[in-house]
Amino acid sequence: MSLDGCVAGPSQSVDNPLGIGGMRLHEWAFALAIWRHQHELEGGEINESTRVVEESVSNIGATVMGRNMFGGHPGPWDPKKQWNGWWGTNPPFHHPVFVLTHHKRKPLVLEGGTTFTFVADGIEAALEQARRAAGGRDVSLAGGARAAQQYLAAGLVDEMEISLVPTLLGSGERLFDGVGDNLHGLELIRTVAAPQVVHLKFAKR
Amino acid sequence: MSLDGCVAGPSQSVDNPLGIGGMRLHEWAFALAIWRHQHELEGGEINESTRVVEESVSNIGATVMGRNMFGGHPGPWDPKKQWNGWWGTNPPFHHPVFVLTHHKRKPLVLEGGTTFTFVADGIEAALEQARRAAGGRDVSLAGGARAAQQYLAAGLVDEMEISLVPTLLGSGERLFDGVGDNLHGLELIRTVAAPQVVHLKFAKR
Numbered sequence: 001m002s003l004d005g006c007v008a009g010p011s012q013s014v015d016n017p018l019g020i021g022g023m024r025l026h027e028w029a030f031a032l033a034i035w036r037h038q039h040e041l042e043g044g045e046i047n048e049s050t051r052v053v054e055e056s057v058s059n060i061g062a063t064v065m066g067r068n069m070f071g072g073h074p075g076p077w078d079p080k081k082q083w084n085g086w087w088g089t090n091p092p093f094h095h096p097v098f099v100l101t102h103h104k105r106k107p108l109v110l111e112g113g114t115t116f117t118f119v120a121d122g123i124e125a126a127l128e129q130a131r132r133a134a135g136g137r138d139v140s141l142a143g144g145a146r147a148a149q150q151y152l153a154a155g156l157v158d159e160m161e162i163s164l165v166p167t168l169l170g171s172g173e174r175l176f177d178g179v180g181d182n183l184h185g186l187e188l189i190r191t192v193a194a195p196q197v198v199h200l201k202f203a204k205r
Numbered sequence: 206m207s208l209d210g211c212v213a214g215p216s217q218s219v220d221n222p223l224g225i226g227g228m229r230l231h232e233w234a235f236a237l238a239i240w241r242h243q244h245e246l247e248g249g250e251i252n253e254s255t256r257v258v259e260e261s262v263s264n265i266g267a268t269v270m271g272r273n274m275f276g277g278h279p280g281p282w283d284p285k286k287q288w289n290g291w292w293g294t295n296p297p298f299h300h301p302v303f304v305l306t307h308h309k310r311k312p313l314v315l316e317g318g319t320t321f322t323f324v325a326d327g328i329e330a331a332l333e334q335a336r337r338a339a340g341g342r343d344v345s346l347a348g349g350a351r352a353a354q355q356y357l358a359a360g361l362v363d364e365m366e367i368s369l370v371p372t373l374l375g376s377g378e379r380l381f382d383g384v385g386d387n388l389h390g391l392e393l394i395r396t397v398a399a400p401q402v403v404h405l406k407f408a409k410r
Contacts, residue, residue: 003210003367003381003388004210004379004380004381004384005208005209005210021386162208164369166388166392166393166405166407167386167388168381168384168385168386168387168388169386170384170385170386170387171386174209175209176208176209176373179209179373179375180373180375181226181372181373181374181375181376182373182375183208183371183372183373187371188371188403191396191398191403193396193398198393198396198403198405200371200403202371
């Protein structure tokens with residue numbers, strides 16, 4: 001998240017999924033050996049962010065994401081466009097992923113253990129399906145902003161990791177827009193200062 | 206500043222100058238012995254915030270603030286209302302304070318070395334007067350949001366201390382509204398995690 005509360009810049013598109021300037025929010029991660037390894041790249045740094053990333057991926061059994069994060073075109077799914085996400089044939093999740101959408105679609109089975117299941121009956125149904133698929137492990141809410149806002153406003157988030165990047169985007173998708181003034185018991189439990197980023201972990205006590 | 210970027214809550218008024226919920230942004234300070242001592246109160250804590258506050262007040266020779274922070278009624282100054290600021294007859298500044306306003310007013314000399322000078326010819330003139338009054342010491346930009354936005358957008362801020370409070374206000378005065386995506390070279394140089402707050406210090410390198 002930027003200092004002015006944005007998790008993506010303005011003018012998001014298929015060519016620029018993070019919006020103008022949005023890439024700047026992820027540079028701290030791109031520099032890490034652990035991130036590069038997950039994306040089958042070599043090299044990279046080990047620094048204070050490494051254990052934060054390790055911790056955040058260590059016990060995930062399923063992921064929930066919004067339609068906007070899964071990407072592609074708006075409206076009903078068009079089989080001719082064959083939009084299968086941003087991540088190629090072997091996405092870096094390697095577990096079941098549940099995509100919030102208003103439009104039904106058959107599950108999409110990709111390589112490496114990643115299956116995208118499209119859930120058209122609301123955030124609670126998606127969470128319930130993800131919980132069952134995770135089999136006792138954690139469910140990760142990957143984003144984007146609107147999916148996060150809905151789960152936050154409903155009080156359904158048990159832990160939140162904010163990677164605050166000391167930059168301004170000026171406009172774009174604000175993480176907390178429409179969430180109101182209630183964190184539903186989420187309290188700051190850990191702060192890690194790292195190169196280009198400060199990691200703030202929230203949890204319900 | 207709140208997690209959603211507000212430095213004051215909604216519905217600011219003479220009765221509630223920080224707006225709804227705005228007081229929550231300052232609880233970490235009210236608990237400190239150093240803050241209580243400045244306001245002639247006894248007791249209080251010493252914790253990680255103490256040195257941040259000590260550092261921020263250690264070398265100040267003059268302060269600039271906006272009309273909204275100085276407070277009182279809108280429009281031209283009404284001598285009958287005798288609005289002399291929020292801080293009583295002996296304000297905690299003890300140095301010259303320059304108030305940005307559209308309406309001229311004679312300087313106001315209070316006890317303990319605090320003089321309020323009203324500057325009606327713009328932010329650069331106010332800064333210039335404050336620099337001269339500070340005699341080589343630092344000029345503090347106290348707030349509020351609109352004054353900070355103007356100096357930030359003009360690239361006139363050399364250091365910025367953000368005390369990030371892990372709470373949401375939902376709406377109110379956003380520190381970075383209208384500032385755009387340019388911090389004019391301000392970089393994060395120090396992070397201090399303290400009870401109820403994370404202090405982020407920015408400076409031009």
